Amino acid sequence: MSVRAFKYFTIGTTGTAQPLIGTTLTSAVVAAVTVPSTSPSDALSILPVADSSMFSVGDWVMLDSTGAAGEERVQVFTVPDGTHIQVKGMKFNHANGAFVRLAVLVNDIYIQPADGNTVAMYVGNSSALTTAGVFAIKKIVFVVAGTQPQDFYIARRSSGCQS
Secondary structure (H helix, E strand, O other): OOOOOOOOOOOOOOOOOOOOOEEEEOOOEOOOOOOOOOOHHHOEEEEEEOOOOOOOOOOEEEEOOOOOOOOEEEEEEEEEEOOEEEEEOOOOOEOOOOEEEEOOOOOEEEEOOOOOOOOOEEEEOOOOOOOOOOOEEEEEOOOOOOOOOOOEEEEOOOOOOOO
């Protein structure tokens, strides 16, 4: 089993639900135009993003429906630099600021905020998560700098079959 670690991410706006591992579009994007011999699922589009460090070639990515006909799943084709990803199969237009989030299967998630956080962080399972606890799984409280922060760990493992 491989382990994939990420850097500390900055929470964009307090009080607003956002993806655990993702970024935003830095400008609107228009779906690629295909030629008759090309399937829309093969069309390539360059997405300008705030940070491309969490994406690898072959990853599946969800593009949120903000300003689009719908949410869609596309595949990362290349990561040319720190602020762009090239994806395959984008069919809808997406607005500036739309979330671009990693959408791969995982067995374990470990979250630890940096010490010195100034606000609590809520971990949940819906973009409708609220600070009142709706859709919240865990509240990670802030701690002063130099203090061990709380963490959140969840594993999804199969126990296997025994006879």
